[in-house]
Amino acid sequence: MAIGILVFVEYSLCIxxxxxxxxxxxxxxxxxxxxx
Incomplete structure (x- = not known):
């Protein structure tokens, strides 16, 4: 899902x-x- 990808990208930025x-x-x- 697009939202899942968006959360993954945001999570990577948070790291x-x-x-x-x-x-x-x-x-x-x-x-x-x-x-x-």
């Missing part, structure tokens, strides 16, 4: 964000995934 010292950005990304 990259989590590797950086920006917890706020990671949290926003995490909420964005679960609100879709």
């Amino acid at each position: 990259q964000v989590f590797t950086m010292p920006s917890f706020t950005s990671a949290l926003i990304c995490f909420i964005d995934i679960h609100s879709s």
Whole structure:
């Protein structure tokens, strides 16, 4: 499904964000995934 692919892409981006010292950005990304 297209939504599954979109979530996978967003999840991959979140992994990259989590590797950086920006917890706020990671949290926003995490909420964005679960609100879709």
